[in-house]
Amino acid sequence: MISVEQAIDIVRINTKPIAAFELKKVKDAYGDILFEDVLSPINMPPFRQSAMDGYALHLNGSDSYRIIGEVKAGDGHHPILKPGEAIRIFTGAPVPDTANALVMQEKTAVDDTRLKLKSEVVQNENIRPLGEQVLKGQTALNKGTHLTAAAIAFLTSLGITDIKVYKKPTIAVVVTGNELVEAGQHLAYGQIYESNATMLSAALKCLEYNNVSIHKVSDDYKSTLHLLNQVISDYDVILISGGISVGDYDFVEKALDEIGVEQLFYKVNQKPGKPLFFGKKESKTVFALPGNPAAALSCFYVYVYPALQKMRGHLDFSLTKAKAISKSNFTINVNRAQFLKAIYTNGEVEILDGQNSSMLHTFALANALAYVPETSGSIKINDMVEVILFPIN
Ligand SMILES: Nc1nc2c(c(=O)[nH]1)N[C@H]1C(S)=C(S)[C@@H](COP(=O)(O)OP(=O)(O)OC[C@H]3O[C@@H](n4cnc5c(N)ncnc54)[C@H](O)[C@@H]3O)O[C@H]1N2
Ligand code: MOO
Numbered sequence: 001m002i003s004v005e006q007a008i009d010i011v012r013i014n015t016k017p018i019a020a021f022e023l024k025k026v027k028d029a030y031g032d033i034l035f036e037d038v039l040s041p042i043n044m045p046p047f048r049q050s051a052m053d054g055y056a057l058h059l060n061g062s063d064s065y066r067i068i069g070e071v072k073a074g075d076g077h078h079p080i081l082k083p084g085e086a087i088r089i090f091t092g093a094p095v096p097d098t099a100n101a102l103v104m105q106e107k108t109a110v111d112d113t114r115l116k117l118k119s120e121v122v123q124n125e126n127i128r129p130l131g132e133q134v135l136k137g138q139t140a141l142n143k144g145t146h147l148t149a150a151a152i153a154f155l156t157s158l159g160i161t162d163i164k165v166y167k168k169p170t171i172a173v174v175v176t177g178n179e180l181v182e183a184g185q186h187l188a189y190g191q192i193y194e195s196n197a198t199m200l201s202a203a204l205k206c207l208e209y210n211n212v213s214i215h216k217v218s219d220d221y222k223s224t225l226h227l228l229n230q231v232i233s234d235y236d237v238i239l240i241s242g243g244i245s246v247g248d249y250d251f252v253e254k255a256l257d258e259i260g261v262e263q264l265f266y267k268v269n270q271k272p273g274k275p276l277f278f279g280k281k282e283s284k285t286v287f288a289l290p291g292n293p294a295a296a297l298s299c300f301y302v303y304v305y306p307a308l309q310k311m312r313g314h315l316d317f318s319l320t321k322a323k324a325i326s327k328s329n330f331t332i333n334v335n336r337a338q339f340l341k342a343i344y345t346n347g348e349v350e351i352l353d354g355q356n357s358s359m360l361h362t363f364a365l366a367n368a369l370a371y372v373p374e375t376s377g378s379i380k381i382n383d384m385v386e387v388i389l390f391p392i393n
């Protein structure tokens with residue numbers, strides 16, 4: 001059985017950004033990823049710009065200047081200042097080329113057209129140089145940039161309206177199990193409410209996948225084979241839940257093999273999530289997650305999330321980790337790496353009671369997984385522990 005570290009490496013090596021783009025309006029591209037470098041069509045700022053309300057000066061070494069005019073934001077005129085002359089100017093206004101300093105009004109005294117400096121003025125201070133942020137033709141944002149509110153605003157400030165962004169991979173979720181009943185329906189003895197499809201769709205919604213296709217299949221080989229064949233031909237990424245262990249009614253591995261999905265790993269030395277499967281068929285990526293809900297979500301965070309982020313073109317697809325001091329004792333008596341549902345606050349971590357791989361309750365209270373490698377033993381209060389912060393909430 002491979003280790004967690006090997007499994008993470010195998011996922012990373014076998015996923016790559018999707019080679020397809022779509023054209024988007026910048027204003028509609030929040031959360032998307034740039035498919036190519038974007039060059040600036042203008043200098044930003046497009047002119048030397050005042051950063052203060054005050055006076056622009058043509059320095060002459062003295063503290064006294066003659067005020068010859070005014071420029072406010074939006075003005076298009078361009079007064080010429082001789083040494084010893086000043087103009088009234090306002091924040092955002094274009095600074096004439098002949099002005100080489102700008103003083104804020106609080107540091108001046110004015111008597112009619114005469115300006116007196118109350119303190120020393122440094123050359124070019126309070127003047128934003130032409131193209132200070134980016135010059136025309138330079139790269140404004142690199143391929144792989146995540147389009148946050150700031151990135152969208154920056155592109156818009158350059159006058160850019162249309163961009164190429166990575167297409168998102170299409171995703172199908174398949175849940176398996178005879179026992180599964182939809183919430184809201186009557187629960188007969190032996191049945192449970194289906195929650196993994198809802199959980200994975202919610203997690204995917206956080207990653208802006210709003211059109212995930214959900215499928216359900218009973219524990220029957222032929223139906224499993226048929227459905228998996230269909231979704232593998234129709235979608236880029238297939239997330240399967242359940243039916244991946246070794247029971248007589250676990251058909252997922254056999255069906256994937258029959259369909260020709262190359263098994264890149266099956267079973268990881270971890271708790272929860274031991275029977276995790278990862279495979280590929282040409283460009284299609286398949287994760288078979290354990291049916292136990294907390295195991296499925298743990299595997300989603302640790303393996304599926306980074307893979308999806310990488311496929312979507314994100315440059316940084318790693319998980320956010322921190323070191324924390326344990327506030328709990330926790331006995332580990334199996335030789336498997338552990339992902340423990342935990343609450344991380346300000347450098348400390350509380351490992352929750354109830355780590356069973358079916359326990360969504362504990363997961364719902366947690367905000368992190370404490371990671372204990374397979375070589376470490378039990379955890380004692382004040383031990384330093386690595387935590388993985390939930391990438392989405
Ligand atoms: N003999 C062995 N038995 C098991 C092993 C093993 O190594 N040898 N591994 C155990 C581990 S660890 C796990 S994890 C589970 C994984 O089993 P499956 O992935 O085949 O999942 P199922 O058996 O289908 O379901 C497990 C559990 O989860 C519930 N479930 C399934 N799907 C859903 C859903 N969509 N929503 C809510 N709950 C779901 C299901 O009812 C079961 O209770 O195997 C162990 N067995
Ligand atoms: O690998 Mo399982 O998730 O421990 O029950």
